[in-house]
Amino acid sequence: MQSSSRRMGVMTDVHRRFLQLLMTHGVMEEREVAHLQKHCYKVHDSSATADKLEDFINNINSVLESLYIEIKKGITEDDGRPIYALVNLATTPVSKMASDYAENELDLFRKALELIIDSESGFASSTNILNLVDQLKGKRMRKKEAEQVLQKFVQNKWLIEKEGEFTLHGRAILEMEQYIRGMYPDSVKTCNICHGLLIQGQSCETCGIRMHLPCVAKYFQANPEPHCPHCNDYWPHEIPEVFDPEKEGEPTISRPHRKSLRSRQH
Amino acid sequence: MLQKHKSRIRPSSQGERDREWSRGEEAPSTSRGAGGSQEPRGSASQGSRRSEAAPAVGPRTQKQLELKVAELVQFLLIKDQRKIPIKRADIVKHVLGDYKDMFADLLRRAAERLQYVFGYKLVELEPKSHSFILINTLEPVEEDAEVRGDQGTPTTGLLMIVLGLIFMKGNTIKETEVWDFLRRLGVYPTKKHLIFGDPKKLITEEFVRQRYLEYRRIPHTDPVDYELQWGPRTNLETSKMKVLKFVAKVHNQDPKDWPAQYCEALAEEEARARPQPQPSAPAPSSSSSSAAATSS
Numbered sequence: 001m002q003s004s005s006r007r008m009g010v011m012t013d014v015h016r017r018f019l020q021l022l023m024t025h026g027v028m029e030e031r032e033v034a035h036l037q038k039h040c041y042k043v044h045d046s047s048a049t050a051d052k053l054e055d056f057i058n059n060i061n062s063v064l065e066s067l068y069i070e071i072k073k074g075i076t077e078d079d080g081r082p083i084y085a086l087v088n089l090a091t092t093p094v095s096k097m098a099s100d101y102a103e104n105e106l107d108l109f110r111k112a113l114e115l116i117i118d119s120e121s122g123f124a125s126s127t128n129i130l131n132l133v134d135q136l137k138g139k140r141m142r143k144k145e146a147e148q149v150l151q152k153f154v155q156n157k158w159l160i161e162k163e164g165e166f167t168l169h170g171r172a173i174l175e176m177e178q179y180i181r182g183m184y185p186d187s188v189k190t191c192n193i194c195h196g197l198l199i200q201g202q203s204c205e206t207c208g209i210r211m212h213l214p215c216v217a218k219y220f221q222a223n224p225e226p227h228c229p230h231c232n233d234y235w236p237h238e239i240p241e242v243f244d245p246e247k248e249g250e251p252t253i254s255r256p257h258r259k260s261l262r263s264r265q266h
Numbered sequence: 267m268l269q270k271h272k273s274r275i276r277p278s279s280q281g282e283r284d285r286e287w288s289r290g291e292e293a294p295s296t297s298r299g300a301g302g303s304q305e306p307r308g309s310a311s312q313g314s315r316r317s318e319a320a321p322a323v324g325p326r327t328q329k330q331l332e333l334k335v336a337e338l339v340q341f342l343l344i345k346d347q348r349k350i351p352i353k354r355a356d357i358v359k360h361v362l363g364d365y366k367d368m369f370a371d372l373l374r375r376a377a378e379r380l381q382y383v384f385g386y387k388l389v390e391l392e393p394k395s396h397s398f399i400l401i402n403t404l405e406p407v408e409e410d411a412e413v414r415g416d417q418g419t420p421t422t423g424l425l426m427i428v429l430g431l432i433f434m435k436g437n438t439i440k441e442t443e444v445w446d447f448l449r450r451l452g453v454y455p456t457k458k459h460l461i462f463g464d465p466k467k468l469i470t471e472e473f474v475r476q477r478y479l480e481y482r483r484i485p486h487t488d489p490v491d492y493e494l495q496w497g498p499r500t501n502l503e504t505s506k507m508k509v510l511k512f513v514a515k516v517h518n519q520d521p522k523d524w525p526a527q528y529c530e531a532l533a534e535e536e537a538r539a540r541p542q543p544q545p546s547a548p549a550p551s552s553s554s555s556s557a558a559a560t561s562s
Contacts (some may be wrong), residue, residue: 016385017404023343023384043407063383090336099344260462 013044019060022071022086027157027171029247030073030082046197057084074174077122077167078202080214080243084173100156103138105149109158111136112150116167117180117187122200123165126150168199191215192230207231216241326365331372337361339374342388342400349476351397351499373398391477391498399477401502420461424453425473430513432479432494433506434527441492442486444469473497505538506531 009015009146017040022028028036034053041050053060057071064070068090071194075082097106111132127149132147141149153159157171168176177197181188191198193215203210209230211219217240220226226235328333341361345352357367357373365372379387386400394556431447432439445455453459462468470492473479478497484491507521510531514521522528 011383013385013404016383020386020402020404049405066332066336067379067383068333068340069340088340090333090340194357 008160010053010239011060014040014048015056017043017062017246018056019086022084027083027085027169027174030084040052061156067241072174074170075214076170077198077212077214077245079240080212080217081170082243083170085171087175091189098157100151101149104136104141105152108141108149109144112153112159112166113168113180116183116199117184118184119171122163122198123167124216126161126166129166146230172221173197173199193219202235202237203234204228204231205236206233214243216240296502299390312482326368331375333364334365334368334372334377337373338372339379339383340397342376342380343384343386346386346400349499351395351399351400351477354396354398354443357398389502391502394523395498397477399499399502421468421472424462425467425478426474426509426512426515427451427496428469428479428502429496429504430516431510432496434513434524437493438493441481443469444494469494506534 018037019034021040022033025032031101034045037050039054039057041048048236052057057073059068068088070087070089071084072083072087073084078134097109101109102176108129112124112129115128115132116122129150130143130146133141148157150161154161154166154169157169159166159172160169180197189198189201189210190196191201191212192209193211198210198212201210202216207228207230209228211229214239216235219229220235220239221242223239226239227233288413308345320393338361342352342358345356354369358369362369362372373388380386380388380400381403385402385404387403388398389401391397391399427448428444431444453462453465457465459465468478472483474481474497477497479500480495480497481492484493506527510524510527512520513551514523521531
């Protein structure tokens with residue numbers, strides 16, 4: 001019997017199509033999710049008044065609970081855009097990737113992940129990642145192939161590439177936070193404001209605490225003299241702007257970075 | 267407007283990588299999911315999950331069964347993405363483990379969840395084949411592709427062409443005839459294609475492995491030739507009428523312009539409409555609105 005005491009939602013084809021399409025995406029921005037919801041109502045039940053997105057998703061999540069799956073909301077680390085991903089709570093996230101990647105490719109991801117986590121900036125250069133290809137488990141991988149595999153990770157939204165450097169995509173953070181905390185308890189960083197896993201952000205030059213950029217933006221919003229929330233020393237970084245969906249033009253987070261890595265080869 | 271940012275690159279089809287579920291310690295199989303360093307989040311109680319692996323015999327708690335069903339559902343969803351039929355042996359090996367004795371019951375519960383929550387119907391590919399696939403019970407609509415970006419599979423178009431060709435030629439076609447036709451569309455068996463990659467491999471290996479097509483050698487031919495027919499997945503996912511309509515649309519004609527094929531398709535439709543026992547389906551296809559899996 002259902003063990004949850006929470007009220008169980010009711011699934012209709014509107015919800016089912018929504019879930020199916022969200023699943024093929026892996027991760028979506030809030031505006032895309034809202035668009036998707038509208039689309040699903042249009043297909044199945046055009047006369048119905050659409051639930052508020054939050055209620056719509058809560059309803060689905062109440063049904064997904066017994067399957068240890070959840071539609072999770074997060075924000076991108078760089079500019080704080082809200083994103084949604086279907087997250088698996090029962091098994092390790094890497095097993096989700098396991099059906100898409102070969103053993104040596106998964107190991108390449110793991111190596112990249114370790115470099116990213118160990119780095120000060122939250123970025124690992126492609127050169128440093130590619131230097132590890134000789135140590136991969138499984139079938140031998142050449143550097144050229146490894147470059148393509150890294151691009152595949154970018155396209156499937158596990159990694160983000162910026163100017164030849166790689167960091168974790170918001171999707172990977174949503175799906176892997178627990179895994180990463182479990183695997184690398186000594187090297188993970190957390191945000192002083194939201195206490196979530198932090199890959200990239202700003203840090204206090206005096207006491208060393210770190211903050212997500214969107215958390216910095218919110219915390220120091222309209223504060224002309226930002227000081228560290230921990231040691232109260234002057235906060236010497238540029239304060240980013242709070243994400244504003246109204247001001248948004250084209251979303252940028254999940255646009256594939258097609259920049260060739262070739263020029264960075266050595 | 268929705269951005270068009272989706273990956274255009276299909277998962278590489280090069281080679282038959284043995285896609286082992288488990289990849290060493292850092293990627294435990296789902297059957298060991300609860301035991302790893304990973305703590306499940308969510309509000310579900312975790313107490314009973316710790317002892318999950320302990321009793322090899324004896325009754326299992328509802329919680330343990332619920333978790334097994336959850337693992338099974340996720341396994342089936344992930345495996346289905348590659349469109350390769352899921353073998354009973356793999357389900358047992360990678361998910362069920364000690365729960366092997368409850369295979370039928372757990373599979374039935376997983377099927378009920380897949381149907382109710384996701385709109386996928388779990389069916390056995392052929393009776394006694396011990397291979398399962400998921401069939402989408404929701405009709406695809408054109409705007410899905412737009413919402414989805416480019417992630418739809420471009421190879422589906424090629425598959426539909428081949429399926430149409432087979433049906434129009436009397437349900438069996440020689441491989442050489444397929445290439446004679448595809449050559450006219452600029453698809454050559456030996457030439458790398460921008461979208462389809464290696465077309466020969468795609469048609470005679472990938473689609474065959476996914477069970478859309480049957481591919482077998484025609485006996486006593488010199489030079490050796492092969493023939494193609496519809497595979498069991500095609501019969502489950504689509505119908506002669508749908509394929510005929512596709513062919514008619516491509517030719518900008520009416521399905522009735524091919525009377526023989528039209529009659530055959532109509533006959534198939536009627537045969538399917540007739541109520542029949544379906545021993546091949548492991549689960550009742552009705553989508554129960556009851557959220558709880560029935561206890562055993």
